[in-house]
Amino acid sequence: MSLIPTDSQRLVLHKRPERGPVTDETFSLESISIPDLKDGEVLVRVEYVSIDATMRNWLNPTRSYMRPVEIGEVMRAGGIGRVVASRAKGFVENDLVFGTLGWQEYWLGPAKHLEHRQTPRGGKDIDHLGLFGISGMTAYFGIFDIGRLKDGEKVVISGAAGSVGLIVTQIAIAHPKCTVIAIAGTPDKCAELEKLGCHTVLNYRDPNFRKAFKKVGLIDVYFDNVGGEILDMVLAQLNPHARIVCCGAISQYNAKTPYPLTNTPSLIAMKASMTGFIAFEYAARYSEATTYLAELQSKGSIKYEYHLLEPRQGERNGLGRCTEGMEVVYQGKNYGKTLVKISGNQQSSKL
Amino acid sequence: MSLIPTDSQRLVLHKRPERGPVTDETFSLESISIPDLKDGEVLVRVEYVSIDATMRNWLNPTRSYMRPVEIGEVMRAGGIGRVVASRAKGFVENDLVFGTLGWQEYWLGPAKHLEHRQTPRGGKDIDHLGLFGISGMTAYFGIFDIGRLKDGEKVVISGAAGSVGLIVTQIAIAHPKCTVIAIAGTPDKCAELEKLGCHTVLNYRDPNFRKAFKKVGLIDVYFDNVGGEILDMVLAQLNPHARIVCCGAISQYNAKTPYPLTNTPSLIAMKASMTGFIAFEYAARYSEATTYLAELQSKGSIKYEYHLLEPRQGERNGLGRCTEGMEVVYQGKNYGKTLVKISGNQQSSKL
Incomplete structure (x- = not known):
């Protein structure tokens, strides 16, 4: 039996950032x-x-x-962890659980906020935060329910090397006869995406990007993780009845001034749609998505990667890397899913 | 038996207008x-x-x-007319027909491009171009199929005094427990819309419009006939799962520079959609819409109006008023459907 810890470190919201990135003042470290x-x-x-x-x-x-995180509140984050003590039926020490655990060493709360997770033989615990987590759910319901992907369609994915994009891209490649155009922001990411079998890979930081994008031609489904300028370019190249899956707008979240879209009237002419969604709303159907993704994975059609930030040497946990994790995502330094390992090495379960 | 006419006047596209309104040079009058x-x-x-x-x-x-009208081609327009001569089975003199008749005195072509129309006792021929024409079809399929209007929802309609908006507004008022906010551009139109039973009527040219619009609160369905600034304001006031019906963007069609939208990321947060459509695609279900609208009309729940431009005194037809008709629409001078009467008075059937 392990000892029950007596104190826990956590990061709480200290000062809301203005438009623009989080700063050193945004969060503060507390011990309770x-x-x-x-x-x-x-x-x-x-x-x-x-x-x-x-x-x-x-x-x-x-x-x-969702409501905003309040000042003084632990920063919200999905996480996985291990039960260290329980006064709830059905939860025992060492159980693997998933929940909104937050940026903290220990989460304490009613069992109803937790879900048990089982990692299949040969699988990885962290897949519960990635391929079979909210990223996988977002990819699956986005491309199929919102995007209504059909055989033979032309699909464009922005943020294609990101946590969701990397899954969407591989679902589309595996889909019969689809033409898949992936957009990412570094030569390395583009090289990886090419290896996966995309038909076209474009680096949006390339000076010829606009010209290259025009050559992509007319688009049936656009899975949008970035918003802004690329979204406006897509709006000018829609096929009739095109679907734009509004998953994210990462280019806008930190922007000092939002990018002005001017091509939305083409939605009318092309009888097209832009639809937002949040994967949480599909919770009742998660097992459908998990089954589908596990099958693609077992066939070798999905290769998923993690960008892992571990506790710095000499630090007792990974909390010191959380804001860095956000920077990684906003600067597009991650290939696949970005995770921070919170628990120190001596405490961790197998990857 | 009427004499078969030997010549016909028509307006053909002479010079494409740049961004901005049509000019005197846009069309030219021909006699053939x-x-x-x-x-x-x-x-x-x-x-x-x-x-x-x-x-x-x-x-x-x-x-x-649709493809653009070509230089030298008769300006495209939906119309109704009477058969004056026929070498086609099923079409005889004086039949009332609907088709893309264009801006011309006489239309000649294969019968397959025409549809017979019957005006019910007490009805008006011009309703085939309005309430039971493409405006009515656009209103019905827009609000129900695209907007998925449900009981008790809050509906905003821009261009509410226009050909489509006036029908949508009255459908929404007749719908159980809906709150209907109509937007128009003149005090007269607003007064008419208030009489119809809208819960709120706003004049977008009013200096307090922005403030008044904020008070409207959160919106479930927005039937958008105008695009631009009002669309962006709506995007900031969406209820979860809101639907924006992209029917028209009249504020943009003549604009020298398009209005830059910045609030589309709210589609994600609100799990909302913007969807374009063209009523032609619902042709197989027109009778469903016609039945519905006729019933509302017979109950007195739809009052429809026409803004009619007739041939000028001393002119042999109404072609001289066609570009004026476009100005009427773009400057929002019409209440209800704008029509030009092409045939001279001596030739016309009853209104």
């Missing part, structure tokens, strides 16, 4: 005493937290699909 | 000899043509839902 567990509660050691582009939105005091 | 009818052809005296905001788009040499 862990209270005794009440009936129905579980104490979880946080092992990995997911870093997602949308987290920047949670820091704005504006109406969105 | 009417050729002999071939087998399967019908000659139609054009009585009324429909003036629609979308016509401006047909003059641009750009890809759209």
Whole structure:
């Protein structure tokens, strides 16, 4: 039996960032005493937290699909961890759980906020935050339910080397007769995407990008992770009945001034749609997505990667790398899913 | 038996307008000899043509839902008319027909391009171009198929006094428990819309419009006839799962520079959609819409109006008023559907 820890470090929202990136002042590190567990509660050691582009939105005091994180509140983040103590039925020490665990060493709360996770033989715990986590769910329901992808269509994916994009891209490649155009921001990412079998890979930082994009021609489905200028370019190249899947707008979340779109009237002429969605709303159908993705993975049609930030040498946890994780995502330094390992090495379960 | 006319006047596209409104140079008047009818052809005296905001788009040499009108080609327009001669089965003199008759005195072509129309007792021929024409079809399929209007929702309609908007507004008022906000551009139009029973009527030219619009609160369905600034304001006030019906963008068709939208990322946060459509695609279901609209009309729930431009005194037809008709629409001088009466008074059927 492990000892129950007595204190926990955590990052709370200290000062909302203005338009633009988070700063050193945005979060502050706190240490708290862990209270005794009440009936129905579980104490979880946080092992990995997911870093997602949308987290920047949670820091704005504006109406969105979730309430903003409040000043003084632990920064919200999806995570996986291990139960270290439980006064709740069905949860025992060392259980692997998924939940909104936040940027903290230990999560304490009612068991109803946790979900059990099982890692299949040969699988990785962190896949519960990636391929089979919210990224995989977002990719699957986005491309099929919102994008209504059909055989033989031309699909463009922006942010194609990102946590969601990398899955969407490989779903599209595996889909019968589709032509897949992936957009990313570095030569390395582009090289990886080419290896996966994309028909065209474009680097949006390339000076000839606009010209190259025109050659892509008319588009049936655009899976948009970035918004802004690329979205406006796509709007000018829609096929009739095209679907734009509005998944993210990472180019806009930190922008000092939003990019002005001018081509939306083409939605009318092309009888096309732009539709936003949040994967949480498909929770009742997650197993459908998981089954599909696991099958693609087992066939070798999905290769998924993680950009992992581990605790710095000499630090007791990975909290010191969380804001860095957000920078990684916003600067597009990640290939695949960005995660921060919170728990120190001596505590971690197998990857 | 009427005499078969020997010549016909028509307006052809002479010079494409640059960005901005049509000019005196855009169209030119021609007179042609009417050729002999071939087998399967019908000659139609054009009585009324429909003036629609979308016509401006047909003059641009750009890809759209229809090919552009070519230089030298008769300006495209939906119209109704009477058969004056026929070598086609099923078409006889004086039949009322609907088709893309164009800005001309006489239409000659294969019968397959025409549809018979019957005006019910007490009805008006021109309703085939308005309430039961493409405006009615656009309103019905837009609000129900694209907008998926549900009981109790808050609906905003821009261009609410226009050909389509006036129908949508009254459908929404008649729909159970909906809150209907109508936007128009003159005090007179606003007064008429208030009489119809809108819950709120806003004049977008009013200096307090922005402030008043904020008070409208969160929106479930936006039926967009105008695009531009009002669309961007709506995007900032969406309820979760809101639907924006992209019907028209009249504020943009003549604009020298397009209005830059900045609020589209809210589509993601609100899981909302913007969807374009063209009513032609619902042709197989027109009778469903006609039945619905006729029932609302018979209950007194739809009052429809026409802004009619007739031939000027001393002119043999109404062609001289066609470009004026377009100006009427773009300057928002019409309440309801704008039509030009092409045939001279001596030739016309009853309104």
